[in-house]
Amino acid sequence: MATSSTIDPMLPQPYLVREVSKETPDTFTLRLDPGNEARESVFRPGQFSMLWVFGVGELPISISGDPALRDRLIYTVRSVGQATHSLVNQKVGSGVGVRGPFGIGWPVEAARGRDVIVVAGGIGLAPLRPVIYQVLQNRKDYGRLVILYGGRSPRDLLYRKELAKWARIPETQVLITVDYGGIGWRGHVGVVTTLFKYSRLHPARSVAMVCGPEIMMRFVIRELETAGLSRDDIYLSMERNMKCAVGFCGHCQYGPHFICKDGPVFPYERMRPLLEKYEL
Amino acid sequence: METLERIIGEHPFFAGLDAGFLNLMVSCASNVRFTPGTYILKEGEAANTFYLVREGKVALELLAPPHKPIIVSTIGIGEILGWSWLMEPYVWKFSARAVDAVRAIALDGRCLRTKCEQNHDLGYEVLKRFAGIVEQRLDATRLQLLDVYAVRR
Numbered sequence: 300m301a302t303s304s305t306i307d308p309m310l311p312q313p314y315l316v317r318e319v320s321k322e323t324p325d326t327f328t329l330r331l332d333p334g335n336e337a338r339e340s341v342f343r344p345g346q347f348s349m350l351w352v353f354g355v356g357e358l359p360i361s362i363s364g365d366p367a368l369r370d371r372l373i374y375t376v377r378s379v380g381q382a383t384h385s386l387v388n389q390k391v392g393s394g395v396g397v398r399g400p401f402g403i404g405w406p407v408e409a410a411r412g413r414d415v416i417v418v419a420g421g422i423g424l425a426p427l428r429p430v431i432y433q434v435l436q437n438r439k440d441y442g443r444l445v446i447l448y449g450g451r452s453p454r455d456l457l458y459r460k461e462l463a464k465w466a467r468i469p470e471t472q473v474l475i476t477v478d479y480g481g482i483g484w485r486g487h488v489g490v491v492t493t494l495f496k497y498s499r500l501h502p503a504r505s506v507a508m509v510c511g512p513e514i515m516m517r518f519v520i521r522e523l524e525t526a527g528l529s530r531d532d533i534y535l536s537m538e539r540n541m542k543c544a545v546g547f548c549g550h551c552q553y554g555p556h557f558i559c560k561d562g563p564v565f566p567y568e569r570m571r572p573l574l575e576k577y578e579l
Numbered sequence: 580m581e582t583l584e585r586i587i588g589e590h591p592f593f594a595g596l597d598a599g600f601l602n603l604m605v606s607c608a609s610n611v612r613f614t615p616g617t618y619i620l621k622e623g624e625a626a627n628t629f630y631l632v633r634e635g636k637v638a639l640e641l642l643a644p645p646h647k648p649i650i651v652s653t654i655g656i657g658e659i660l661g662w663s664w665l666m667e668p669y670v671w672k673f674s675a676r677a678v679d680a681v682r683a684i685a686l687d688g689r690c691l692r693t694k695c696e697q698n699h700d701l702g703y704e705v706l707k708r709f710a711g712i713v714e715q716r717l718d719a720t721r722l723q724l725l726d727v728y729a730v731r732r
Contacts, residue, residue: 325730379730421728451728478723480638480650485678488638488653490722497655512727518718 308545311351311396316389322457326377327387331395332370339369344429345404345564349544351396355385359541361426366433375425401544402563405430406534410506414442418519420449420491420511424457426536427510444471445498449491452479495522502527510536533567583608586684590631591657600701607690613677622674626663627688632656635681640674662709664688
């Protein structure tokens with residue numbers, strides 16, 4: 300049986316689209332599987348793949364599925380350009396090339412025994428969903444799970460059924476807010492940082508994993524530091540234009556780092572000198 | 580039974596407040612409740628009260644005729660509702676509606692304004708705490724205005 304570790308990282312593997320489901324008006328979740336081939340899809344939370352849409356191009360997309368389910372790969376994709384539009388409009392049964400998984404993921408194993416704080420903005424929840432799955436499947440190995448999620452509006456929120464399900468699990472706190480709430484919305488309105496005052500954090504025993512627009516992450520870091528979290532316990536998922544995914548091409552260089560190879564998940568302490576630099 | 584003094588003293592907004600000032604606050608305070616959907620205060624009306632929210636959620640709304648009101652923010656447990664009572668012309672700039680059943684402590688703004696004028700140490704203490712709230716909300720509003728989740732092309 301071929302596994303991801305024995306495959307040439309530059310060679311796309313054939314996968315079939317098994318399901319495309321609409322999450323929001325512009326965001327879709329795709330389930331891919333290797334068809335009749337006996338091939339396991341092994342990844343760690345926070346890793347990404349390069350998805351090849353034949354005749355269109357290749358895209359770096361975070362894996363948003365459950366790492367325990369090795370017969371499939373799940374991606375949540377926002378349709379914002381030609382390539383993503385083409386990807387989310389693939390018909391069930393059509394082929395997609397997959398390279399990867401690539402990159403350094405979230406420190407889920409290292410967080411055993413500690414509280415896990417997940418802070419996500421917009422589609423940033425997608426790369427964090429595997430973390431949530433893994434923590435919940437090994438519930439006794441972790442302390443509290445706090446999920447703080449901000450979206451643009453109620454209709455832009457991802458995984459709403461799952462969020463509601465997770466909120467009912469003991470020792471799990473899920474807080475959701477939107478920047479713009481319609482009159483019928485009964486939840487919080489305000490940016491994701493406003494949720495911190497309702498969360499019950501124990502900074503000394505917590506690890507925070509943050510993913511969203513970079514500016515949002517900067518504001519979130521301020522809140523985490525104010526709450527008392529150590530910089531060494533804050534992790535960020537960074538995003539730059541990734542092409543080769545293995546650190547050859549340099550497209551995703553960020554200061555001395557290649558986001559594709561050294562990240563996309565980094566400890567905040569390593570990113571801190573770069574985050575406040577202009578035009579980097 | 581919980582006394583007003585204890586409730587106010589334990590509210591995060593008044594944490595660490597001098598006992599003498601706390602007594603002055605208590606003399607301007609009362610317990611209030613609002614059922615879901617009730618307007619606690621309305622845009623354009625005289626602002627002579629503020630609230631320490633103890634339970635429930637409040638939506639801050641801005642009138643936007645001919646459309647439905649826009650919710651600009653929500654305020655929850657442990658937070659302060661209303662600061663227009665502190666600044667002239669003492670008129671609400673937003674409306675506030677109880678989303679859930681809301682329990683709060685209402686503080687009489689006229690009563691407190693008078694005490695702050697008479698005792699500037701109290702006035703400075705109150706102003707410092709409100710300035711902190713204003714700063715937090717300004718930060719949040721700036722981030723909200725950036726519309727960070729919108730598609731950038």
